[in-house]
Amino acid sequence: MSHAKPEVSSSLNRFRELTARIKQYEEILGLVYWDMRTGAPRKGIELRSEAVGALSSETFKLSTSAEMGELLAELTKPEQLAQLGEIDRRLVEETAKEYERNRKIPPEMHREYVVLTSQAESAWEEAKEKNDFPGFVPYLEKIIAFNRRFIELWGAKETSYDTLLDMYEPGLTTKELDRLFGELRARLVPLAERIANSPNKPDVSFLEGTFDKEAQKKFSRHILNEMGYDFEAGRLDESVHPFATGLSSGDVRITTRYLPDDLTSALFGTIHEGGHALYEQNIMPELAGTLLCTGTSMGIHESQSRLWENMIGRSLGFWERYLPDLQANFPGQLDGVTAERFYRGINVVEPSLIRIEADELTYNLHIMIRYEIEKMLFNENLDPRDLPEVWNRKYKEALGIEPSTDAEGVLQDVHWSGGAFGYFPSYSLGNMYAAQIMDVARRDITDLDRQVAEGQLHPLKEWLTKQVYQYGKLQQPGEIIERISGKPLESSYLCDYLENKYRDIYQLD
Amino acid sequence: MSHAKPEVSSSLNRFRELTARIKQYEEILGLVYWDMRTGAPRKGIELRSEAVGALSSETFKLSTSAEMGELLAELTKPEQLAQLGEIDRRLVEETAKEYERNRKIPPEMHREYVVLTSQAESAWEEAKEKNDFPGFVPYLEKIIAFNRRFIELWGAKETSYDTLLDMYEPGLTTKELDRLFGELRARLVPLAERIANSPNKPDVSFLEGTFDKEAQKKFSRHILNEMGYDFEAGRLDESVHPFATGLSSGDVRITTRYLPDDLTSALFGTIHEGGHALYEQNIMPELAGTLLCTGTSMGIHESQSRLWENMIGRSLGFWERYLPDLQANFPGQLDGVTAERFYRGINVVEPSLIRIEADELTYNLHIMIRYEIEKMLFNENLDPRDLPEVWNRKYKEALGIEPSTDAEGVLQDVHWSGGAFGYFPSYSLGNMYAAQIMDVARRDITDLDRQVAEGQLHPLKEWLTKQVYQYGKLQQPGEIIERISGKPLESSYLCDYLENKYRDIYQLD
Missing domain, CATH: 1.20.58 (Methane Monooxygenase Hydroxylase; Chain G, domain 1)
Known part of the structure; x- marks a missing residue:
């Protein structure tokens, strides 16, 4: 200067x-x-x-x-x-x-x-x-x-809801989102149908049972350590609704919740929030203490949590390395389960009521329901008192199931209580960003799958730091995805990724 | 208005x-x-x-x-x-x-x-x-x-240090404190000598051993509940140095620390901080959100913590009621110990190095050492680099023992790191206030000892709420002690109380 x-x-x-x-x-x-x-x-x-x-x-x-x-x-x-x-x-x-x-x-x-x-x-x-x-x-x-x-x-921008969307993903419009979600729907709904009709269902019986909370906690901490989460710059606690919060790069906190009868909830919840946390912990020191020291948008933020949760945490290679560690934490409960069987089990596709526990595929349908409801609230003046009815009807239409209580229906998410209308699309944007980013990572990092299968998660973390994390808000979401992949956000990477993944798991032809 | x-x-x-x-x-x-x-x-x-x-x-x-x-x-x-x-x-x-x-x-x-x-x-x-x-x-x-x-x-007031004292106990002077501490010393040092020469030493062998941390935590929570601490308006955590902090009357937090080889540290630490917390939780609602919604002085605050810790927590009646509960928490470790034996054991008088673990009697000597050192720092320009030497010499003189490390010497207390010079005298003032207040409580509350022995701690808590807690900063320390006891603070109540207590325990003539 x-x-x-x-x-x-x-x-x-x-x-x-x-x-x-x-x-x-x-x-x-x-x-x-x-x-x-x-x-x-x-x-x-x-x-x-x-x-x-x-x-x-x-x-x-x-x-x-x-x-x-x-x-x-x-x-x-x-x-x-x-x-x-x-x-x-x-x-x-x-x-x-x-x-x-x-x-x-x-x-x-x-x-x-x-x-x-x-x-x-x-x-x-x-x-x-x-x-x-x-x-x-x-x-x-x-x-x-x-x-x-x-x-x-x-x-108001083109519609009232556009004004809200822009807060979480600068420049994003309902028009663009309608197109992207339309493309997703066109490929994912048929995929979900082929899966539903497949006779090759994963075995999930080994996921049933009661899993000791302290052991769950211990394993959550272990995986965070493996991902490169820095416990001297953060902490792991419990809350009703899991979240990550970056107070500064030196203090990025994660929460999760442990369900005694569901091993996967805390596990993938922790990896998800861990992904958010890696982003915030690895912003370049030059931005510390400035308003740029945070993720650039919710979509890019969710891309990092969803990338770690799904593309790494729900990959076969990951469990080739970490299943034995998990088994050691729950002696007698997961004996004899192979990595392949575990991988198929945690990737079972099934219509479900709770977003944060949904599989990678139907998760996007949960998001689209919320997106449509939010548009109705702001562009069509839907009366909030009618939300449970609309919610339940949309679940019936999109997923074929209906909540029996509002607690597992319209009350399940914290977002609206904080006024975060327009946030939900970020999750599916995140899935799309993540797939597009991972496509490049696979080309840039030699033998990425083998590395993951050997518990070498650092090269990926370093690559993401270099490509995404370090910039904080120094670059816009559009700049980031164009710089990394040479093109704007597309839906096809996510669709390709999901089709490939489930073709193997469900042995689709 | x-x-x-x-x-x-x-x-x-x-x-x-x-x-x-x-x-x-x-x-x-x-x-x-x-x-x-x-x-x-x-x-x-x-x-x-x-x-x-x-x-x-x-x-x-x-x-x-x-x-x-x-x-x-x-x-x-x-x-x-x-x-x-x-x-x-x-x-x-x-x-x-x-x-x-x-x-x-x-x-x-x-x-x-x-x-x-x-x-x-x-x-x-x-x-x-x-x-x-x-x-x-x-x-x-x-x-x-x-x-x-x-x-x-x-x-500066009469001396530089007077200016600091006034911040914690409005109106208190070194002159007054020299007098009060002189009176205490005149009666407590001979008492300590008689105790040292008594052949009737309490048995403390049952306090040795390793005490499960989770069981300690559970018992701490139990006792806080019994005291009437409201967990919906507070929480109990761990920290290196135990403390209580009243954020509002609806959020008064306590910390303690659990030592595996010392049952009494967390126990009496918790009761001490619980006493502070009862004060802050029971200030009248009319003061909520105002600057008057806190304790009136550190001396009065410490009177409430020390009253609960010592006059209740280290009383015979208290352990007649709660020893069986404690024994149930540590099966096999305290079997056959009677309330009388326990009471004598936790009241052993012994020169020690750590203030917060000191007995009720020598505790005051720990305070006087700090008081003298603080006066030297501010009235005589003592070089802080000489603190360990001065500290160790004063311990040798007053208690006959010397720390072998600074960690158990001059570094043991958090206060100076926060700049709280002038705070330490509050603890002994608290002991004096507490004894003077309890003298009235005993006359006002029928059969107080029997009530405590039956686990009826509520009448005392209610009496203290009425006499002390509710006022917050609405009354000055001097007003409070005069209203309750009809006279200003005196050292004699504490001396009488300690002489009586140890006469029984050590069977002094």
Whole structure:
């Protein structure tokens, strides 16, 4: 920056300080949310939510302050931008985008929304536990009303829902998503039918039984270590809904949940969140403490969790290496199961009710249901009270099964309680990104499958660090996928991958 | 407040909002500190400390802002104060006192100090683990230098150290403390000698052995439940140095540490922190969210922890009721031990090196050593590098034993790493307050000893709530002890109590 004019230097320094402070407050807020989800006492939630509202509000005010406006006006001048280094330039661009969005929201409205969503998450937990959807409706109605108001203030894009999508995947539209999901549906639904008609069903009997929680925990930690997750820069806890949160690259926390009668839930949940965590732990140090020190979009983030969970964690090679370790953790329970049999068993395709426990194929159908419902909520004014009925009908249509309770239906996901409408598509985008990225990784890394089968997971982690992780928000999702694969996101890689995988497992012709 | 003049109402509302926000930020900062001490990953500490510095700094700025100055100038006018209700009046008085103190510290100096002490705590943990006092010295030197500067800015009272004392026990002076500690020494040192010369030593052999950690944890939780600690308004975790932290009355957290070869460490540590927690959980709801919603002084706070730990937890009646429960948790390990034998064993008086594991009597000698050293640091400019030598010599003089490592000597306590010079006397003040308060409780509560022996701990908890807990900071320490006992703090109650207790245990004549 030594060639920057003095006035630019001064603005730049003030801008760096101001955005660093916003990042610091976000880090602290992230910790408070982590705590709320991992064991904060019930009776403290109400006041805590108010405190979160106050600090979020202060953060929001900083990001929309007159000072921020002046600094951005100065720094976004073309001649000034041209003088900035890459990191500062991207920081200015990203911050300017957020500023434009945030300054349209009255601070008091923002504060109310934060308190509401903070309380709503506890209300959702309770509603899910008690299977009480009506008890959750008042929160949902308010959250949706807030989001409708935000869309008005921001200005609706082609549709209202487009405005929400853009928050999680910059530039993504319903039109584009309709096309991608249409392509997926056209190839995956017939694939699911061929699988359903195959006489070669995997044996899953060995997955039944009761699996000691402490042993599950131990194995989860083992696999995270193998993936290269750094426990000195993170920790593993339990929560109702598993999540990963990157407070800084030096503190990226994961949660999972252990089900005594389902070994795979915690196992793949942990690998999934571990994938998110590898991303956040390996962002280049130059971005530490800046607003660019996080994943570039939810779609790219989910690509990393889904890549590790499915393309590695549910691969044959992985279990050739790790099945013996798993068996050692559950003596007598998995004896005699071969890697091949285990691999087929954990990849059984079966319509199911719970998204996070779905197989790789039907998972995308779970996402499309949520996508359609969210479009109905925002583009067709669907009444939230009708959600259980719509939810159950769509499950019946798409998967042929219906939840018997709202707890295993419309109440299963945490997202809406936090106002995260528009997030769900990220999971299927992630699957598509992951398949397209893995296609290149297989060409770049010699003998990747053999390495995985030998427990050499580091070369893949290093490749992903080089290609994806290190950049944080320094590159946009589109730039990343084009740089890696030479083309924009396509649905065909995921379809090819799934067709190949299940052709083997179900011996399809 | 309906009779307040409009301009008062408006100032009062703004004042309430501003102080509520300070309290909210303090709650969040409390949570971050709790997290740092209970398992925050090492690699995130540096950036976290910066974030804590930023938020503390903002909090500090609010408390010293021009707005605060104007509001206080208005509200402290006698005619305005007279119109305020009790809570608002005390809030104004307390805030004004803090304001006067804080506004003398430049905000940047405050921020640096917060970052320093936040990093110093991690450095202390590491130094203690590695027995590396020299590694901790640079932190200690800086912290002491900051405190010397603060004293200059605040203006030294009769001595520099008096200025520090006043922060933890308003109005307390070295002169008064010299007197109180002199009286204690005059009666407790001879008592300790008579005990040392008594041929009737308690049997402690049954306390030796290895005690399962999970069983220790279970019993700790059991006793907290019995004391009336509300687990829906708190949680129990582990940390290197046990502590309690009241984030709000609905979230009062305790930590303890489990030593496999020492049953009593976690046990009495938990009861001690549980006593602190009962105080914070039972402050009247009217004070929730205000700066008055916390203990009134460290001395009164320690009186509640020490009362539960020693006067209840180390009483014969308590173990008549709870020894069978303890025995059930450690089958085969405490068989045949009678309540009487157990009671005598846990009350053995023996010079020891570690304060938090000391018996009730010599505990006060540990405190006096720290008090004398702190006076030397601030009134006589003792060089921190000489601390181990001074520490070891004083232990030799007062207790006849010397630490063989700094980890069990000068590095044993967390306090100095957080800059809490002047805090230690609170523990012995707490012992004195507790004895004076219990003297009244025994007269007010019919058959208190029998109730404890039957596991009826609620009447005592309710009495303490009524007399102490509910008030939070609404009354000053002096007001509280005078209201309860009709006189100021005296050393004689503690001396009488200890003499009586040990006369029985050691069969002194």
